[in-house]
Amino acid sequence: MASSVPLSTLTKGTSAVVASYPKSGGGFLRLREMGVLPGTPVTLIRVAPMGDPIEIKVRGYHLTLRKSEAEHVLVEVS
């Protein structure tokens, strides 16, 4: 049973599939251009030592984003 949670709440090592985005501002457009699209699988790799930003793996590469950004991206954990 899939449930939608913000990307920022994933625990280390959890994989999920991007479900939905806010209607895009400039920054979220760039996140899409980096390949993070609805339907894309992502894995939370780690959280920075001070608790922010987070590191995710998407399409085989590593990307960081701040929690304040990641909380707008909803993902489905299977």
Add this chain to the structure above:
Amino acid sequence: MSSLRSVELPAAARRAAGARSPTYALVGNPNCGKSTLFNALTGLKQKVGNYPGVTVEKKVGTAYTQHGQPLTLIDLPGAYSLAARSPDEAVTRDVLLGRRADTAMPDRILCIVDATNLERNLYLVHQILDLGRPVILVLNMMDLAAEQGITIRANRLEHALGIPVIACEAVNGKGIIELKLAMSRPDLPLSRHAWEVPAAIAPAVADLQASLIANDGKTPLSARAEALLLLTDNDEVRVTGSAQLHPRTAEILHGWQRRWAGESTDWSAALVQSRYEAIARLAAEVVHRAGQATTTLTDRIDAIVTHPVWGWLTFGAVMALLFYSIFTLAQPPMDWIEHGTEQLGDWLKQSLPPGDLTNLASDGVVAGVGAVVGFMPQILILFFFIGLLESTGYMARAAFIMDRLMSRVGLNGKSFIPLLSSYACAIPGIMATRTIEDPKDRLATILVAPLMSCSARLPVYLLMIAAMVPNDRVPLAFKVGLMLFMYFVGTAGAFVFAWLFKRTLLKGAPPLMIMELPPYRLPRAKDVLLQMTERAGIFLKKAGTIILGISIILWALSTYPKSPASATPVQQIEHSFAGRAGHILEPVIKPLGFDWRVGIGLISSFAARESFVSATAVVFNVENVDGGKKGDVTPLRRAMRDARWPDGRALFTPLVCLSLMLFYVFAMQCMSTVAVVKRETNTWRWPLFQIFYMTGTAWVVSFIVYQAGTALGF
């Protein structure tokens, strides 16, 4: 708009030009090996400059085909997308679209992609194929892809896209010959790749395309590509020197954007989605992954360097090494340069007939050149480290772990290294801000960097602490504590002002910290060294000339008008423009506890802050003070303790020394920094602002401390 038309050649003319010697633009994502490929293709035949009006590096080189025919190659800044989000990306977009008058639109495009990360890299390629220009695709790092079990069938990709696809390993030169052969082909096919623009968007694209053809003089193909881009590019990063859209086209664009804003579907997102769908279909056809992804070396290194404990230790060690190198390794060559400059000046004085011209040559020109060259060791060392940190991939990790801290004052993790370097010298620190993509974060970092106490303030602090402490019975810890306090005050000031600027002057939507953590790679010494010398060369050429000019002006100020030959150095300097300025300045600085003689010291500091020590020595008629660095400051200290106001009060009371030190913490007194800020911001506005806000703060802080201290009876 006629300039646009002149670069947008009709296809036939372009083919004719191509037959002679086509110009290539090299385009790719950051970290895909673009610089390495550029160096491999051009060797040392490259020229580095700047795009006029923006601080984005412009690299142009010449590659030779197998038949010795020269090809011009422009290395465009790394970009993830043509929908630019930084000045770097905006330059790449504008050159490719022929929007820049300073750079002719390239005839052909060389797209380089990282084979280990094909899908995301192909996004930019996908946008570029729309431009309707001949493209060669370079699949770089095929060896690393193979190691990860990724096989890419280059011939299938070539067939699907209809353009030459060359597998390559730029690091060891594999595939370069094949690439050069492709580059020297007289005619290159245009891509036949087709993808579906969402139906709902098609009218907007057609509308804009028509206006771009009619009003902006574009060809149909590039107009379609630009229309697609404009509809996605809602961030609108603009750079100076690029042509604006025709008002009619802009109006149509805004009309569609307004319309879309009211709809529930995000159409620019839909465009991205359909590109990625097309890329996924391509990838399914050409990429083959063997087995499961295993833990890579990068994963293992990252487990350590971003670890809550080991990560900080690694970071601390790297930063300590960087800081230590700038501070100490640079010292011997800086001493040699200083010594050499002095000797050259003395030699000139002895071998030329005495006179103003000789003085100009020895004290103005040679001293000025010495000041410029004196920065080189620190700049070279810092740029060597930055090049190393960038090309290995550690730079992104440093930004990753520092981001939380820097974000508290509105900056991002990338501001840390420039600020740290500024403890040694603000000049390399400010030049290092080029690694910060966001223009506002970069400017905020530049504005506060000179508040970090640099090594030139050290002699001033040392002298003041020596003059302040009445005898040597005061514990050393007190002196050290006072010194550290000055560093602390400067650092705190930098963070407070950064916070303030980001909330007022440089306000805007907070930039997203979307950053790639590239795989660790072993850098090539050649690439790092080349980058280091190129950046240092830019400093010499651009900032160096301004510094030299100001040196000569400062020399003239302390030399003219001339005193009679019998005058002592004290009388000469008092009589000079600088001395008079000191007197004029006195009413302004008296509330801080300074007299005109301190005023002369403050003016001399504009050459370099440590000049305060030598200027003070001249004013108080003390000989043999060797810049206060290794020389004995005892005679100067004694003279300063004996210094009196006309009414007999002591001049350098402990309170005045404290006030003066705090003035040095905050004041913008370094002409070289002014020159570099002008250079890096492309306007006199920001360096002037910096002089005003820093020196203003210095005055206010010193005023409060001196007046409050006096009132309290110190």
